[in-house]
Amino acid sequence: MATARQKESVELLKAHGLSVTGGRKDILNLFLSRKGALAHADIEKKLGTLYDRVTIYRTLQSFVDKGLIHSIPTKDNSIRYALCKDECASGHHHDHHIHFVCKRCNHTYCLDEVATPSVKLPKGYTVNQVEMVVSGVCQSCQ
Amino acid sequence: MATARQKESVELLKAHGLSVTGGRKDILNLFLSRKGALAHADIEKKLGTLYDRVTIYRTLQSFVDKGLIHSIPTKDNSIRYALCKDECASGHHHDHHIHFVCKRCNHTYCLDEVATPSVKLPKGYTVNQVEMVVSGVCQSCQ
DNA sequence: CGTTGTTTTGCAACAGCGTTGCTTTTATGT
DNA sequence: ACATAAAAGCAACGCTGTTGCAAAACAACG
Numbered sequence: 001m002a003t004a005r006q007k008e009s010v011e012l013l014k015a016h017g018l019s020v021t022g023g024r025k026d027i028l029n030l031f032l033s034r035k036g037a038l039a040h041a042d043i044e045k046k047l048g049t050l051y052d053r054v055t056i057y058r059t060l061q062s063f064v065d066k067g068l069i070h071s072i073p074t075k076d077n078s079i080r081y082a083l084c085k086d087e088c089a090s091g092h093h094h095d096h097h098i099h100f101v102c103k104r105c106n107h108t109y110c111l112d113e114v115a116t117p118s119v120k121l122p123k124g125y126t127v128n129q130v131e132m133v134v135s136g137v138c139q140s141c142q
Numbered sequence: 143m144a145t146a147r148q149k150e151s152v153e154l155l156k157a158h159g160l161s162v163t164g165g166r167k168d169i170l171n172l173f174l175s176r177k178g179a180l181a182h183a184d185i186e187k188k189l190g191t192l193y194d195r196v197t198i199y200r201t202l203q204s205f206v207d208k209g210l211i212h213s214i215p216t217k218d219n220s221i222r223y224a225l226c227k228d229e230c231a232s233g234h235h236h237d238h239h240i241h242f243v244c245k246r247c248n249h250t251y252c253l254d255e256v257a258t259p260s261v262k263l264p265k266g267y268t269v270n271q272v273e274m275v276v277s278g279v280c281q282s283c284q
Numbered sequence: 285c286g287t288t289g290t291t292t293t294g295c296a297a298c299a300g301c302g303t304t305g306c307t308t309t310t311a312t313g314t
Numbered sequence: 315a316c317a318t319a320a321a322a323g324c325a326a327c328g329c330t331g332t333t334g335c336a337a338a339a340c341a342a343c344g
Contacts, residue, residue: 019340021292040330052294057331059292073215073275077302078330098261103270111267117259119240119274124281125253128245132261133215133273139266161311163321182301194323199302201321219330220301 005032016066023051027059028068037072037080037099037108072099072108073131082110099131102138109138147174158208165193169201170210179214179222179241179250214241214250215273224252238272244280251280 009028013020026047030038043056051059060081063069069081082099096116100109116130151170155162168189172180185198193201202223205211211223224241238258242251258272 019291021340023293053330054295054332055293062292071217073217073219075213075215075221075273077219077221079217079219100263100267111263114261114263117261119256119259119276121242121253121256121276122281124284125242125276126279126284127276128278129276131217131273131275131277134261134263134267134269134271135273136263136270137268139264142266142268161320163311165322195301196303196324197322204321 005029008032012068016068018062018066018068023047023055024059024062026050027056028063031069031081031083035109037082037110039078039080041078072110073133074101074108080108082108085112096130099133100138101133101135102141103135104137104141107138147171150174154210158210160204160208160210165189165197166201166204168192169198170205173211173223173225177251179224179252181220181222183220214252215275216243216250222250224250227254240274240276242280243275243277244283245277246279246283249280 006025006029009025009032010020012028013024018024027043030043030046040056040060043060044053047056060069064071064081067084070084072080072082074080097110097112098114098116100111101107102109111134116132119127119130121127148167148171151167151174152162154170155166160166169185172185172188182198182202185202186195189198202211206213206223209226212226214222214224216222239252239254240256240258242253243249244251253276258274261269261272263269
């Protein structure tokens, strides 16, 4: 099981054109094991003794660049990251789902089954991307 | 005209239970004169010589607390602020409009005429607040 | 399996953002 | 105009994210 996940992360890394290193495997495993988004601070808290702060920053950046994870904007000024679905590729993110932030446990979830509704903008505006973040109370915290 | 705006800002401050000071008037005037959101950095650039950095932070915070302005989350990790409509009061923000970020001029607008569409979440989720940020190209930059 | 060239990591230092404590100055209400 | 309460200024700090460079790890190839 742990080995299965190991294999999965290695495959994912290779499939996205990233060389396989210990740090990348560990960080990717965090994303795979925990459904929900992670902030840099979360990762540092879990792996802080193993890897340098800078390495984590650069790893996250490379993951975003290669379409492995995407960033989620939040009100509290801390960027969170979550795994992308298969449709995302290098340079092209297609996260058409909405994000949910729980006020109790402070976890962030990708609600893949909920698509972002289309919006009608006033004349003259060209839409490029739509971000939707819903906050409230999640299933586990009810 | 400048005096009319002066009066308007004084009224607004008083109406929201804030004492009237030079800094608050100047900062509020910035919001009144410029349609669009402002980041702390923008304000500092315009008024930086007049007021201390800390004063600007505290002023913005008090404006948010009293329901004068609201914050807008962005991907680049810089909080922007925009004027609230009348429905907002101390502690209760009702910004049910969407926000638009232009990729060209990098301005942020409140599209008050566009309401946030309602979303259907999976069972077990309680919705508290919905944030919608659309990015693209604005009217002036077409 | 070892060598070589490239990529990644760790370390140190730095810049920017936002906060806090304390003192001085400014506003408010009587 | 005065006393009291609030805000501004100053200094310092912590946290987040970035950059340059040297050491280490990885990938490809013979």
